[in-house]
Amino acid sequence: MVLVTGGSRGIGAAIVRGAAARGHRVAFSYVTNAGAATALVDEIAAAGGIALAIQADVADPSAPARLFDAAEALDPVTALVNNAGVTGRLGRLADLPLDALCKTIDTNLTGTILMAQEAVRRWEATGTPGRMVNISSVAATLGAPGEYVHYAATKAAVEAFTIGLGKEVAGRGIRVNAVSPGTTMTEIHAAGGNPDRPAQVAPRVPLGRVAEPEEIAAAVLWLLTDEASYVAGTVLRVGGGV
């Protein structure tokens, strides 16, 4: 069973679809958009797969145990994708409200760390050679000035966390990696207040366009396979050359 946080829309939904298409049972979380979550569960069921949607805000410290318990009622979780993430409104740091800062840190960083901790505790207790992929962003190295430097900081922290945890648990047969996407065609840009952002970014991307969610999902799904058996504690950049 693959567990994906923030799987109802965007990159997370592409990961859920891809995992189901490869024959995995999938559990995924969403926070507010129950309609999108239900539609995805129905779509996967219609294709002969099994998906479970669970409402849980990863910024809530009780979410990890609840998510794992719900998923494991169906099947043991052998793979975790920490995908849920928010940017907050685009703008300069001087204008960033405290609540937006806290929400971004709690969702992107604390949520990822607490989910990872729950996974590692369970996998170590059962001797499961689990696989984890944390979703970062090219913002972690570009810094995202004028847009969301606080978001970039959370993603840089996710990358440092991935490298450290990857080394810490590799000896137990657990592989922890990150994927660092470039700008991808999802609703996250509209949520941040600039739906035209993908079109504005595209000319600056060496490949000349932004990513489709499926192109990010492909890298994540590869890291979950045995083809990536020697990949641990690293960050795979999927940025179109950025």
Ligand code: NAP
């Ligand atoms: P998106 O289209 O806005 O979708 C976000 C998903 O996360 C939704 O399923 C949403 O659930 C869920 N979510 C948000 N906050 C959550 C929370 N606190 N707890 C649980 N679920 C939550 O975002 P996206 O563009 O696919 O981004 C996915 C990941 O990729 C994020 O980590 C983002 O930082 C990263 N990323 C995105 C881009 C890009 O250009 N799109 C580039 C680099 C990295 P609801 O449906 O209930 O709202």
